[in-house]
Amino acid sequence: xxxxxxxxxxxAAEWMLxxxxxxxxxxxxxxxxxxxxxxPHYAAAAARMEAVISRMQALRGKKxxxxxxxxxxxxxxxxxxxxxxxRTLLLxxxxxxxxxxxxxxxxxxxxxxxxxxxxxQWQTLRLADGSALSLNGIxxxxxxxxxxxxxxxxxxxxxxxxxxxxxxxxxxxxxxxGSMRAxxxxxVVKREGDSTVLSMLESRVAAHSADARQxxxxxxxxxxxxxxxxxxxxxxxxxxxxxxxxxxxxxxxxNRPLPEVLDEIARHRSGRLQFDRAALQSLRVSAVIPLDxxxxxxxxxxxxxxxxxxxxxxxxxxxxxxxxxNK
Amino acid sequence: MxxxxxxxxxxxxxLYSEHHGWLLTWLRRKLGCRQNAADLAQxxxxxxxxxxxxxxxxxxxxxxxxxxxxxxxxDQARRKQIEQAYxxxxxxxxxxxxxxQSPEQINTTLEALEQIAFILEGMHEYSRQAFVLxxxxxxxxxxxxxxxxxxxxxxxxxxxxxxxxxxxxxDT
Numbered sequence: 363x364x365x366x367x368x369x370x371x372x373x374a375a376e377w378m379l380x381x382x383x384x385x386x387x388x389x390x391x392x393x394x395x396x397x398x399x400x401x402p403h404y405a406a407a408a409a410r411m412e413a414v415i416s417r418m419q420a421l422r423g424k425k426x427x428x429x430x431x432x433x434x435x436x437x438x439x440x441x442x443x444x445x446x447x448x449r450t451l452l453l454x455x456x457x458x459x460x461x462x463x464x465x466x467x468x469x470x471x472x473x474x475x476x477x478x479x480x481x482x483q484w485q486t487l488r489l490a491d492g493s494a495l496s497l498n499g500i501x502x503x504x505x506x507x508x509x510x511x512x513x514x515x516x517x518x519x520x521x522x523x524x525x526x527x528x529x530x531x532x533x534x535x536x537x538x539x540g541s542m543r544a545x546x547x548x549x550v551v552k553r554e555g556d557s558t559v560l561s562m563l564e565s566r567v568a569a570h571s572a573d574a575r576q577x578x579x580x581x582x583x584x585x586x587x588x589x590x591x592x593x594x595x596x597x598x599x600x601x602x603x604x605x606x607x608x609x610x611x612x613x614x615x616x617n618r619p620l621p622e623v624l625d626e627i628a629r630h631r632s633g634r635l636q637f638d639r640a641a642l643q644s645l646r647v648s649a650v651i652p653l654d655x656x657x658x659x660x661x662x663x664x665x666x667x668x669x670x671x672x673x674x675x676x677x678x679x680x681x682x683x684x685x686x687x688n689k
Numbered sequence: 690m691x692x693x694x695x696x697x698x699x700x701x702x703x704l705y706s707e708h709h710g711w712l713l714t715w716l717r718r719k720l721g722c723r724q725n726a727a728d729l730a731q732x733x734x735x736x737x738x739x740x741x742x743x744x745x746x747x748x749x750x751x752x753x754x755x756x757x758x759x760x761x762x763x764d765q766a767r768r769k770q771i772e773q774a775y776x777x778x779x780x781x782x783x784x785x786x787x788x789x790q791s792p793e794q795i796n797t798t799l800e801a802l803e804q805i806a807f808i809l810e811g812m813h814e815y816s817r818q819a820f821v822l823x824x825x826x827x828x829x830x831x832x833x834x835x836x837x838x839x840x841x842x843x844x845x846x847x848x849x850x851x852x853x854x855x856x857x858x859x860d861t
Contacts, residue, residue, distance in 0.1 A: 368853075375852035379845065382823075383830075407856050414808055414855040417801060418824035424798060425826060427778035431799075432821055434774030435767055435806040480724050632731065 374407040492526035499629035520552040540588040611654040620645040633677035720811035820851035
């Protein structure tokens with residue numbers, strides 16, 4: 363159905379252009395009439411476009427001021443968007459629960475970034491050099507690509523990069539904690555609080571702490587933790603499993619504290635997920651969790667762990683340990 | 690644990706659950722971008738929360754939501770930009786225009802420009818430029834191709850895209 367509709371719209375646009383490009387012949391005019399009579403959507407699509415065109419044409423008497431006004435309307439879109447975002451957030455200050463949920467959402471930081479991704483989303487971008495950049499959940503990055511460098515600044519969330527080989531321009535992923543330098547390889551970088559976690563899927567990269575004091579070569583199958591003043595190996599990972607999890611939009615965890623898992627789920631939700639970190643710290647999780655259906659993910663956790671999940675509005679979900687729920 | 694939900698909150702929650710999906714679909718078609726659509730849908734509900742007006746009495750919730758979203762897209766700052774640029778250029782070109790523009794005429798034009806800006810929002814940059822050059826400035830596709838340094842075929846493709854986008858924008 364949506365495809366059929368798209369097709370009708372494209373055909374309508376084609377007719378609109380033809381009408382404008384020159385006088386239609388009698389036969390063409392007839393064909394256009396026939397086309398419109400195929401169903402109510404057809405004539406309606408054409409009429410909507412005609413309405414916009416005639417609005418534009420009505421301004422022809424004041425061409426240059428109209429042009430100037432439209433240019434101004436679309437100048438500097440990026441900063442305008444973020445400004446309005448900040449204002450919305452300031453306004454939200456005066457409000458109770460659902461608004462507070464919005465206020466605490468990580469949107470503002472993302473609004474400024476070159477590349478951003480939202481809850482419940484996975485996207486893969488093909489970069490100019492042929493490298494691929496995938497993002498999941500709430501994530502944001504800036505891209506710095508030119509003749510001498512290929513650099514991705516990861517601001518938030520998690521990315522998987524597949525680096526196209528380029529001897530002349532090393533590929534660098536940078537975070538507040540450090541940087542990772544590669545020539546051609548595949549790896550996942552994730553921001554987690556005050557540290558950056560690097561998981562190598564193929565080949566190797568050189569990881570440096572932000573203070574440049576420590577560096578370490580990390581090979582496929584290894585995971586490293588980078589903080590501003592250190593880089594250390596934290597264990598081994600299963601590259602095939604991680605590839606699969608990205609492909610299937612899952613989170614695979616083994617014996618991880620519940621708050622860490624909830625953090626990860628929160629990155630895939632629009633609303634706020636609230637919980638007492640200390641109270642849940644002792645609960646450990648080993649599971650495969652669907653990240654593209656975070657309500658289901660929370661349900662699964664509630665079924666297997668002594669916790670209660672309470673939904674107040676679409677924006678606020680609170681997770682509590684079962685035994686203290688009535689406190 | 691019981692939550693004493695005030696009526697307003699209940700109304701909002703109801704509005705949200707009944708129409709959020711529709712608003713998101715409409716914005717997605719309009720903006721051609723899931724991300725911005727999701728952000729804007731949230732903003733729209735945030736805006737309604739902030740007004741604290743009762744929403745239970747709204748007779749056409751979808752029209753109300755789309756109008757609120759529209760005001761967020763073309764916000765006050767942007768309206769001001771449109772107005773300033775228009776008036777400035779109008780002052781410069783006054784002589785070339787036929788006759789004097791009354792304040793009413795100016796207001797009508799500004800309103801039309803705001804609506805057009807809303808319709809063009811979310812359009813690909815080249816599509817928007819080609820569309821304005823073609824239907825407002827009356828350039829030929831060939832002239833537009835030269836100005837935007839694109840092939841004529843590409844210009845035509847962008848115009849088609851622009852028209853499809855316009856169709857979506859008008860579709861409430």
